[in-house]
Amino acid sequence: MTNILTTYLNIYFTEIIVGILIFSIFIVLVSIFHVIFSNRDRSSTKKIKYTKVKKIKYTKEFLKGVDGIDLDLKIDTKKTSTK
Numbered sequence: 001m002t003n004i005l006t007t008y009l010n011i012y013f014t015e016i017i018v019g020i021l022i023f024s025i026f027i028v029l030v031s032i033f034h035v036i037f038s039n040r041d042r043s044s045t046k047k048i049k050y051t052k053v054k055k056i057k058y059t060k061e062f063l064k065g066v067d068g069i070d071l072d073l074k075i076d077t078k079k080t081s082t083k
Contacts, residue, residue: 009016
């Protein structure tokens with residue numbers, strides 16, 4: 001059985017590889033066309049609503065503990081003092 005299988009594989013190896021490549025290219029083309037045409041069917045799109053970011057209020061004790069760290073993650077050009 002294995003001799004028959006290896007002989008068949010040796011004879012038709014190139015054809016098998018070409019068939020797999022053609023099949024994979026076909027699948028890719030079908031998926032591209034599906035995405036293109038399904039996108040046009042949807043006439044209404046969802047709009048993203050942006051909300052304002054609420055500013056976080058920190059306690060005085062917390063702010064004393066994190067002296068020199070920018071909590072708003074803004075770039076600070078000032079040098080921080082070390083104790």
